[in-house]
Amino acid sequence: MTDAPRISRQFSQRSVMEAIVQGGPISRASIAKLTGLSKQTISEIVRDLEDGGWVRETGRTSGHVGRTAVTYELVVDAAFIVAVDLGGTKVRVAVTDLAGQIVIEDTAPTDLRGGRPLVTQIAGMALSAAEGAKVARDKLRLAVVGVPGAPDNRTGRVLLAPNIRDFDTMDVLEAFRQALGFDVVLENDVNLAALGESWQGQGQGIDNLAYVALGTGIGSGLILGGNLVRGAANAAGEMGFLPIGANPFDPESLRVGAYERAVATHGIIERYETTTGENISVPVIFERAAAGDAAAVAAIDETSRQVACGIAAICAIANPQLVILGGSIGLRPEILERARHFLPQCFPYPVDVVSGELGARAALVGATAVGLSQLHNTLFGVATPNAGLSLPPTGAESSQEAAE
C-alpha cells in the first residue's frame, strides 16, 4: 500500500506532490495550472498517488461558475517521521506526520552513559511514543537525530561531541538504524535549529541566515544561498574557536576556544566573579542585573559586546541577511537588545538580529523539516533544482481553495 510509486515519473510526480502538500485541498485542474503539466497527466499521477495511499479526495469545490472540482489532499498519516533533539542534559523525541505536525512528543533526561545505552534510550522513547500515538511501526519511515557535535555520515561517528560519551568512537548511525529498524539521518543540532527557524520560525523565506546558539557553549548554523552549509568536516559554524574575546594564542583558548571562553556560560560567570569575587550561576546574574546590580549589568554588557563582535565576524565572512539568536543565553532579551545596540558600532552594514521564535524546540522542528524533505526525495523523486524546502505551509490549515 505504501510503496514508492514508479521511478520514471520522478520529476512530475514530485511536483504534483508538492502542489498538493502546499496547496492544501486542491483540484486536479488547479494542479495542472500550478505545475504546467496537462490535465490528463495530472489525472494519471493523482490516480497513482491515490492508489499508493499518499493522497485522498477531500470534497468538491462550490460557489463558482463551471463544473465543481474534486479536491485532493495529503494523507497525513501515510507515513511518519521521528525527530530527535539530543542535548547534553535533555533528549526530546517527537513523532510527526507528513504535514510536519507533531503527533506526540516526549522528553527525558539524557542517559549520561552515552554510547549504546543512550541510543537504546532514544530508540525506546521513539518506539513507545509511536505506540502511544497508535502509529503503526511500519509507518515510521525515517528518523532525524540532532546531535551536539559533527556527525560523519561515512563512518557514522559523531566528532566534536564532548558532552556525549563514546559517540566519537562508535558507529552511531548504524546503532540507531538497528535499534529503530528504519533509516536514520544524523545532523548537528544547531544546524537543525537553523533549518527549523528557516522553515517555521523567523527565517521564513530568507535564503541567507545564521542561527547562533549561545548557552553552555556557542555554535551556529548557516544557511547560505538557501542551502545548509556543513563545511569539510561538518564543523561549519563551530564558532567557539573564533579568535575573538580572549587571546587566541593563550593555550587555554586553544583548548576551550577563545570565543567560547568569552561569551558562553563560563565566561559570564567568570566575568562576574573577577569583579565581585562571587561565583553564581548565569540565571542569577541576569536576576541581579534586573535588580540593578552594577557588576551583573557590566558582565552582561561586556558579553553582549562580544556577542556583537561574533555576529560581526559571521557577517563579514558569510554575509547573512538575518541573524537569529537562540540557546538559553542567546534567547534572553537583555542580550538581544544589547547586541543590537553594539553591532552597528563594530560593523557598518545593517543586519537584522532577532530572537528565535521556536525557542528550545527549533532543532526538533528542523529535524522534521529534514525528515520530510528527505522522505519526499526518496518517495516521490528529486525536486527540481533550487526549489528550496518544499514543505507544508506553516500557517492556517486547509484554506478554501482560491481558484487561480
Add this chain to the structure above:
Amino acid sequence: MTDAPRISRQFSQRSVMEAIVQGGPISRASIAKLTGLSKQTISEIVRDLEDGGWVRETGRTSGHVGRTAVTYELVVDAAFIVAVDLGGTKVRVAVTDLAGQIVIEDTAPTDLRGGRPLVTQIAGMALSAAEGAKVARDKLRLAVVGVPGAPDNRTGRVLLAPNIRDFDTMDVLEAFRQALGFDVVLENDVNLAALGESWQGQGQGIDNLAYVALGTGIGSGLILGGNLVRGAANAAGEMGFLPIGANPFDPESLRVGAYERAVATHGIIERYETTTGENISVPVIFERAAAGDAAAVAAIDETSRQVACGIAAICAIANPQLVILGGSIGLRPEILERARHFLPQCFPYPVDVVSGELGARAALVGATAVGLSQLHNTLFGVATPNAGLSLPPTGAESSQEAAE
C-alpha cells in the same frame, strides 16, 4: 549552424556533452557506457550535436580487438567566451574557447574615470582581441566580468567598489551588454579567483575551500559544499570588517574595517613606521626583512599572526578543508610560512594552507569557468544536480582513448 539543440533532450544531451568534453576523443560506445544511455540514443544525440557544429569526428580507435570505433571530440572554436578581470589598476581581458583555453589575452591600465569610459575600454579590448585572434564576432556568446565589489545582478550595479568610480550608481550590467552585444555576467573578482583555483589550481576536487586575497585590501571567496557562497548582498567573504586585529569599536575601524587595517598594505606600512619612523612601501619592507632588518621582520611576523587569526576565523565559521592565499601580499612565501606556523597556535584543528598556483590570473581562469558552465547550461540543458563543475580536464590534451 550554432543553434542550441532542441530542449526536450536537456539532461541526456548535457551528459553526453560532458562525456565528450571530459573524455577527450571518445567513441559513441564509450559514451554509452559512461552515461548509462543506450548506444542508439547516443548515436542520435551525437548526430544532433554534430549537425549543430558542436562536436566532430576525430578519427578511429585501433589496436584492440573488435571493430574500430569512430571517435568524437569537442569543436573548441564553436563558441568563445570573454573573461575579464577588472582590477583597480589593471584590466585583464581574455578570449577563451570551449575547452577553456585562452586564445588571446590583453592587459591595460584601468581607465580611472570608471563608469562608462571604463566599460567602453573593456568592451573595446575584448572585441579587438577577438578580431586579432580571428574569432568571428557572432561566436562570442558570453562575457564574465570580475569586479572588485559586490555586483547586484538585479539592478546591474556594483556596490562596495570604492576603487571603481560610478559603478555603484549605474547599470553596469546593461552597459556591458550594450557595448558588447551579447550576454554578460558580473561576479566578484575574489569569488572568481576562488573558482579559478578550484577548477585548475590548488583546489581541484575539493568541495570546501576558502580563497583569501590579501593585498591593498582583503577579501575572500568561499566555496562550500561545492557551491560558491555569495551571501545576502553578494558580500560574503568581505572580511575586512572582521573584528580582529584592531579594536573594532574604534570609529576608524568602522570606516576602513578593523581587520583590513591590521593586515592589508596600509597596516604593514604603519607597523613598520611606528617602530622605525620610516614610511616605506610593502615590497621594500619585504626586501629589508630578507636582508635581516629586525623591524621589518617584526612587521611581517605580526601581520602573519593576524593572517593566521583571520584564517582561524574563516575556519571557525565555514570549516573549509583548504585555505588558498592569493593577492600581492598573500602570495609571498614569507607570509605563507609564518601563517602556517601561527595557525596551529590559535586554532586546534588542522587546515591546509597553500599559495594559489594561478597567481594573478586566478580570477581570469575563474571567469572562464563560470562562462563555460553557464554556456553549457544554456546550450545543452541543465546539469544533473550536485555534479559540480563539469569543465574540461586541466591536464594533458587528447590522451588516446583508453578503452574502458
Add this chain to the structure above:
DNA sequence: GATATTTAGTTCGGTGACAGAACGAACTAA
C-alpha cells in the same frame, strides 16, 4: 426555464525520448 458560458475531467490519438534485441560491419587472434 431554456440557453449560453465556464470550468472539470476523460478519452483518444499522437509524439518524442529513450531501451533492448537483433544484426551487420569491422576488426584481432589463432
Add this chain to the structure above:
DNA sequence: TTAGTTCGTTCTGTCACCGAACTAAATATC
C-alpha cells in the same frame, strides 16, 4: 579461414506526456 569481440544501426516497443475533442456539471443570462 574461423572464432571471438566490439561498434554501430535498424527495428520494435514502452512510457511520459501533450493537445484536441468531448462529456459532465455547475452558474449566468435572458
